[in-house]
Amino acid sequence: MMQQMEQSVIGQQEVVRTLVLALLCNGNVLLEGLPGTAKTRSIKTLSRVLQANLGRIQFTPDLLPSDVTGNEIYQENQGRSELQFQPGPIFN
Incomplete structure (x- = not known):
C-alpha cells in the first residue's frame, strides 16, 4: 500500500507513513500545509489504493x-x- 502511494505522492514519505498508520490504528489525521504540498493528492491516492469512496469538504x-x-x-x-x-x- 505504501509503495503504491509513494509512486503517486512524491517526496511526502512522512505523510504517507502517517496516513497508513492512522488507517491501521483506526485513527484520525489532520493534514495542514501550504498549497501544493500534496494534501488532497495523498487522500485521493489512499482512497484509490483502498478502492474506497471519497468525499471532500472545502472549508x-x-x-x-x-x-x-x-x-x-x-x-x-x-x-x-x-x-x-x-x-x-x-x-x-
Whole structure:
C-alpha cells in the first residue's frame, strides 16, 4: 500500500507513513500545509489504493456547521407540512 502511494505522492514519505498508520490504528489525521504540498493528492491516492469512496469538504470562512452536517427542509406533501432532514456531505 505504501509503495503504491509513494509512486503517486512524491517526496511526502512522512505523510504517507502517517496516513497508513492512522488507517491501521483506526485513527484520525489532520493534514495542514501550504498549497501544493500534496494534501488532497495523498487522500485521493489512499482512497484509490483502498478502492474506497471519497468525499471532500472545502472549508471556507463562511462555511456553517449545517453545510457539513445537513439541514431540515420544510416540505408540504399532500396537504401535510413536515420538516425533512437533508443530510450534508459528512454523511456520504
